[in-house]
Amino acid sequence: MRRSRLLYVPFWATYVFLYAPIVVLVVMSFNSGESAYTYEGFSLKWYADLAADERIMDGLINTLIVATGSTVIATVLGTLLAVGLARHTRSKTLDAVALVPAVLPDLVLAIGLLLFYGMIQLTLGLYSVILAHGVFAMAFVAAVVRTRLSGADASLEEASRDLGAGPVTTFRKVTLPQLAPGIVAGALLAFTLSLDEFVIAFFTIGNSEQTLPIVIYSMIRFGVTPKINALAAVLLLVSFTAVIVGQRMTKIGESRAQD
Amino acid sequence: MKVSIEARPVSPSRGRRLGAFVFLAPGLTYLIVLLLVPLALVLSYTVFQRGRFGGVVYEFTGENFARLFDPLYLSVLGTSLKIAGLATLIALLLGYPTAYLIAQLPRKWKTIALVAIVLPFWTNFIIRAYAWIILLSGPGLVNSGLQALGLEPVELLYNEGAVVTGLLYSYLPLMVLPLYAAIEKLDPQLREASANLGASAFTTFRKVTLPLTVPGVMTGCLFVFVPSFGNFVIPEILGGGKTAMVGNLIRTEFLKARDWPFGSTLALALIAVLLVLLLAQAWVARRA
Numbered sequence: 001m002r003r004s005r006l007l008y009v010p011f012w013a014t015y016v017f018l019y020a021p022i023v024v025l026v027v028m029s030f031n032s033g034e035s036a037y038t039y040e041g042f043s044l045k046w047y048a049d050l051a052a053d054e055r056i057m058d059g060l061i062n063t064l065i066v067a068t069g070s071t072v073i074a075t076v077l078g079t080l081l082a083v084g085l086a087r088h089t090r091s092k093t094l095d096a097v098a099l100v101p102a103v104l105p106d107l108v109l110a111i112g113l114l115l116f117y118g119m120i121q122l123t124l125g126l127y128s129v130i131l132a133h134g135v136f137a138m139a140f141v142a143a144v145v146r147t148r149l150s151g152a153d154a155s156l157e158e159a160s161r162d163l164g165a166g167p168v169t170t171f172r173k174v175t176l177p178q179l180a181p182g183i184v185a186g187a188l189l190a191f192t193l194s195l196d197e198f199v200i201a202f203f204t205i206g207n208s209e210q211t212l213p214i215v216i217y218s219m220i221r222f223g224v225t226p227k228i229n230a231l232a233a234v235l236l237l238v239s240f241t242a243v244i245v246g247q248r249m250t251k252i253g254e255s256r257a258q259d
Numbered sequence: 260m261k262v263s264i265e266a267r268p269v270s271p272s273r274g275r276r277l278g279a280f281v282f283l284a285p286g287l288t289y290l291i292v293l294l295l296v297p298l299a300l301v302l303s304y305t306v307f308q309r310g311r312f313g314g315v316v317y318e319f320t321g322e323n324f325a326r327l328f329d330p331l332y333l334s335v336l337g338t339s340l341k342i343a344g345l346a347t348l349i350a351l352l353l354g355y356p357t358a359y360l361i362a363q364l365p366r367k368w369k370t371i372a373l374v375a376i377v378l379p380f381w382t383n384f385i386i387r388a389y390a391w392i393i394l395l396s397g398p399g400l401v402n403s404g405l406q407a408l409g410l411e412p413v414e415l416l417y418n419e420g421a422v423v424t425g426l427l428y429s430y431l432p433l434m435v436l437p438l439y440a441a442i443e444k445l446d447p448q449l450r451e452a453s454a455n456l457g458a459s460a461f462t463t464f465r466k467v468t469l470p471l472t473v474p475g476v477m478t479g480c481l482f483v484f485v486p487s488f489g490n491f492v493i494p495e496i497l498g499g500g501k502t503a504m505v506g507n508l509i510r511t512e513f514l515k516a517r518d519w520p521f522g523s524t525l526a527l528a529l530i531a532v533l534l535v536l537l538l539a540q541a542w543v544a545r546r547a
Contacts, residue, residue, distance in 0.1 A: 010356040017353070018379050018431065021390035024400055028393060037398040077286040084282030094287065101294055105489040105533065107506055108526050111513055112297030115304065115523070118314065135293045138286060167278030196383055198492060203513070216385045220496060224392055232386040239381045247374060 022236065029229035036224045046230035056231060059215035065126055066201070066211055067194040070133035074190040077134070078141025079183050083175060085142070086149045087157070102139040109135065110203035117204060124206025132204045133194045140193060141186035148182025188246070192239075304523035313517035323524040332508070336528070339504040342419060342494075343487035346426035350434040350483045351476065353427075358438035359468075362445075373439065380432040388425050388496045395421055395497075417499030425493040426483075433482035441475020442468070477540045484536065489529050505529050 028036050032043030050056060085095055101109065113132050122128060152175070160170040176183075198213040205211065210218070219228055305323055308316045326332065361372045379387065394400050395415040402412040415421060445468065453463040491506030500507075505525060512522030 007356045007360055010353050011360045014353045014357040014431065014435070015375065017428070018376070021387070021394055021428065022379060022382075024393060025386075025390045035398070036393055037396070037400070037403075073289075077289055080282045081286030084279060084286070088279035088282055094283070097290060097295075098286070101290070103485075105485065105529065107489050107491065107509060108301065108530060109294070109297070111509065111522060111526055112301045113293065114513060115300040115519065116293070116297040118519075119300065131293060134289065138289065142286070167281060171282075192381070196381075198385055213383060213385050216383065216389070217492070217496075220385065220389050220392070224389075224396070228386075228389060229393075232383070232389065235386060236382050239383075240378060243374070243378055243381050247370075 025229055026233045026236065028226055029233040031226045031229075034225075036226050036229055046226045047234075049227050050230045050234070053227070055210075055215055056212070059210050059212040062126060062209055063195055063212040066129050066133060067191050069127070069130035070137050070194045071187050071191045073130070073134035074137030074141045075183060075187040078138040078186060078190075079145050079179065081138065082142040082145035082149055083171060083179075086146055087154070087175075098142050099139060101136040102143065104136075106136075106197075106199040110200045113200070114203045124204060126205070126209055128204045128206070129201045129211065132200050133197060136200070137190035137194055140189050141183075144186035144189060145179055145182045148179055148185075152178045192242070301523045301526055304520045305527050307520050309518045309520050313519060315519055320520075323521050326521060327524055327528055332525075335503050335505060335508055336532075338419075338502070339488055339506075340532075342422055342502070342504060343426065343484050343490075345423045346430070346487045347434075347480050347484045349423070349427050350431050351480060354431060354434035354438055354479060355476070358435050358442055361435075361439055362442040373436075376432050376435050379428075384429065385492065385496070387429055388493050391421065391425050391428065391497055392416060395424070416497065417501055419498070419502050421497040422494050422502050422504075425497040426487040426490060429493065430483040430486055433486075434479040437475045437478040437482060438472065441472040441478075445471055474544045477543050481536060481540050485533055488532065 028039065029046055030042050030044070031039050032045065033040030081098055085098060109132070113128075113135075117124060117128055156174050156178070157170050160174045161167075165173070196213065198211075198217065201211045202214055202217070205214065216228065216231065219225075304315055306319055306321070308318050308320045308322070310316050357376070361369060361376075364372055392399075396402075397412065397414070397416070399415075401415055405412055449467050449471070450463050453467045454460070458466065488504075489506050490504060491510045494502050494504045494507050495510075498504075505528070509522050509525045509529070512518045512525060516522075
């Protein structure tokens with residue numbers, strides 16, 4: 001295969017483009033000066049500032065509450081839905097409906113829920129965000145579990161039913177153990193998506209609470225300080241570790257499966 | 260595996276129907292209440308009048324749709340198409356060669372290169388936009404670089420270029436992945452055959468590789484265009500409120516102007532544009 005050297009220009013440009021902002025962000029978080037633009041010297045003071053910031057800590061706690069709540073909803077309902085769609089119906093329409101939240105623009109879901117909450121006169125707060133995040137998170141869990149289900153052996157379930165077990169017993173004792181890795185993967189995806197979600201939370205949270213992305217958003221609109229950089233660096237470290245650990249774990253899982 | 264046997268006098272068909280109900284009912288109820296009803300509300304609000312302090316007055320009107328064709332709103336629609344289109348085009352121009360080269364890397368490097376593409380995507384969306392404020396703003400790094408070269412500093416932030424950059428940065432990984440999947444599964448023998456028959460590398464690309472990866476190109480373009488077109492966060496953070504896109508209008512109508520019916524009509528227009536694109540993509544995918 002001959003490859004034009006010219007192709008390497010956009011290739012490296014892509015990686016530089018993706019990582020240059022991240023490098024600058026992290027370097028500036030260690031700035032001893034007051035500016036996020038000019039580096040004056042090394043200091044950890046912005047990290048200390050960060051830990052002392054109650055608004056950020058409250059936002060972090062709220063985000064974790066929302067992510068946990070919506071992950072529980074999404075994992076339970078999404079798993080049941082995936083099994084139901086794969087084993088108990090042939091309806092293409094239901095299949096499509098289950099995928100809609102994953103492809104619908106977040107803004108449209110956000111305003112729809114705002115109108116709905118307004119109509120039933122629900123006071124907005126963390127739980128309205130939990131319910132909202134449950135909608136799209138469930139679609140992702142259902143999709144991941146379904147993928148796992150298509151690889152699972154359906155004849156085991158048939159055998160269980162032939163032996164007289166009801167659908168619930170079959171699910172609990174045969175289907176569920178086979179699906180466990182898919183359910184864990186789906187739950188992790190739901191949790192990560194909720195942690196990062198801004199638009200739907202912004203529309204459905206009301207005025208009394210804030211999730212972390214909303215705190216960051218209002219901080220940015222107020223002005224640029226190295227404290228935001230420090231927060232960014234911490235979040236980067238957390239998500240990079242999570243992705244790399246996840247990658248390792250799938251690799252270990254794969255090599256175990258080959259043994 | 261231990262399977263307890265509980266013999267119960269349940270006819271298979273009744274058991275099946277019960278199973279379908281137990282598994283499907285909870286999730287579908289949730290989706291009906293929190294997805295279909297809200298979407299139906301958005302749709303129905305488009306034909307009603309606004310309430311004085313938000314909300315809706317259930318009196319029929321066609322005015323919301325008429326307002327959509329006001330030159331002011333049409334120009335916002337045009338700007339959104341232009342900005343999202345530009346971001347998509349640049350993503351394709353950067354993403355295609357990148358995906359092409361990743362597909363030819365040795366196995367070990369392939370995984371690393373792909374993880375490196377996805378990694379920034381897993382960081383907070385707002386923070387990714389914030390990073391560009393630091394790079395592009397007046398005293399920022401790009402301008403410092405220009406000054407070091409003896410050039411005049413330029414205003415890079417708070418314009419359409421900054422919005423395109425931010426969208427590109429946010430969604431570039433979504434372009435590379437489907438392209439990689441499409442290029443990876445190409446049979447290398449096809450390209451070898453083309454080269455053996457005397458075609459230049461460029462001709463092989465134009466006549467063999469590119470046509471076979473069109474579905475991947477379409478998917479990638481859709482993945483970048485859809486979230487870009489309806490975006491309101493990036494235009495707000497990097498466009499400084501000067502560059503309004505459809506998303507910004509919808510946000511303003513709902514949270515500031517409190518005209519929910521017109522906001523809903525704008526959302527419907529947004530969905531309509533995206534639906535047309537989805538149908539076009541399905542059509543191309545079926546022909547390919």
